[in-house]
Amino acid sequence: MKGFFLCFLLQVFFSSADTLPGQQRHEKPGIAVADTSLGILILVNKEHKLPPGYRPYDLVPLEERYNRGIMNLLRREAAAAFALMCRKAEEDSIFLWNISAFRSDTVQRQLYENAVERNGVHRAERFSSRPGHSEHQTGLTADINSTHSSFSRTPQAAWLRQHAHLFGFIERYPRHKEDITGYGHEPWHFRYVGVEAAITIYTNKLTLEEYHGTIQETTRSPAR
Ligand SMILES: [Zn+2]
Numbered sequence: 001m002k003g004f005f006l007c008f009l010l011q012v013f014f015s016s017a018d019t020l021p022g023q024q025r026h027e028k029p030g031i032a033v034a035d036t037s038l039g040i041l042i043l044v045n046k047e048h049k050l051p052p053g054y055r056p057y058d059l060v061p062l063e064e065r066y067n068r069g070i071m072n073l074l075r076r077e078a079a080a081a082f083a084l085m086c087r088k089a090e091e092d093s094i095f096l097w098n099i100s101a102f103r104s105d106t107v108q109r110q111l112y113e114n115a116v117e118r119n120g121v122h123r124a125e126r127f128s129s130r131p132g133h134s135e136h137q138t139g140l141t142a143d144i145n146s147t148h149s150s151f152s153r154t155p156q157a158a159w160l161r162q163h164a165h166l167f168g169f170i171e172r173y174p175r176h177k178e179d180i181t182g183y184g185h186e187p188w189h190f191r192y193v194g195v196e197a198a199i200t201i202y203t204n205k206l207t208l209e210e211y212h213g214t215i216q217e218t219t220r221s222p223a224r
Contacts, residue, residue, distance in 0.1 A: 040077065040194050042138055043212050046125075046182040049132040052105065056139040059102055066097050073102040075139040078168075078192035082142060085167035094159040099188075100143040103136040126184045135172065140192040152187035160190065165202035168195045172208065180207050 034048040044050055059073040066086040074082060086096045103111070108131045115128035135141040144160065151157050161171065172191040173183040191208065193201065201211050 040075070040140060040192060041197060041212075042140070043208060044133060044135050044138055045209065046129075046133055049130075050105070050137050052132065054132075054137060055104065056102070059139050062098050062101060062142075068097045069099040069101065069143075071100050071103055071107070071136075072098055073139060074098075074142060074192070077194075078140050078142075081168045081192055085164065085169065088163070088167070089156075089159055092159060094156055096144055096156060096160070098142045098144065099147065100136065101141065102139040103134060105131040105134075105137060108132075108134045108137060125182075126178075127186070135189075135191055141172070142190055143186075143188045144190055145188060147186075147188050149185075149187075152185070157187045160187075164190055165198040166195065168192050168198045170198050170201050170208065174205075174207065177207050180209050 030047065032048050034042055034044045034050050036042060036051070036054070056075050058076040060076050060079050061067075062072045062074060062079050063083045063086075066083055073079075082098065089096045108129060112124070112128050112130055115124035118124070129135075145151060145154075145156050160169075164171065169190040169192050171187065172189050173181050173186040175185040178184055193208065197211065200206070201208065206214070
């Protein structure tokens with residue numbers, strides 16, 4: 001019982017700790033703290049929020065050759081996988097580069113507030129995350145080449161759709177999955193989950209939310 005109350009208090013604390021002034025009425029109930037012990041499989045979305053000030057301990061800059069963004073840090077393993085993917089793409093005459101990788105919650109707050117100001121909360125939330133709810137804060141995500149919807153029709157996007165999983169990356173917000181992910185299609189936003197999980201997710205056409213659901217079901221079902 002004590003544990004339950006502690007969890008409850010933690011949830012209340014984390015879900016309201018950095019609510020934007022005047023935005024409180026839009027905060028959804030039932031927001032959980034993202035489980036950082038999941039490592040590269042961490043789930044961060046509209047229902048799972050990172051602890052305030054969360055910053056991965058092993059952020060490294062991406063190889064300059066594959067970077068055109070100001071925010072060019074990824075976790076060490078993801079950065080190595082990203083560089084390898086870019087090198088292999090080059091062999092197929094496909095040129096890839098990062099335009100936005102790790103973002104602190106301070107930067108994300110600024111982006112979110114700007115998006116809300118320009119578009120209103122409802123529209124902004126289809127493409128912009130509240131601080132603490134952005135995958136970019138995990139240091140496992142990169143926006144690649146362009147954040148314009150026309151990117152999906154480029155050879156670079158086609159190459160990524162076919163090969164990214166082989167390097168441990170998944171297209172995190174696929175077309176027609178908005179009701180599950182909470183975001184519209186983002187053909188440029190790739191999330192590192194490691195090769196094994198990426199292949200399972202790609203082969204079964206899952207989202208990261210569905211992948212976690214499947215794992216939970218498997219662990220919950222009684223052994224026979
Ligand atoms: Zn992104």
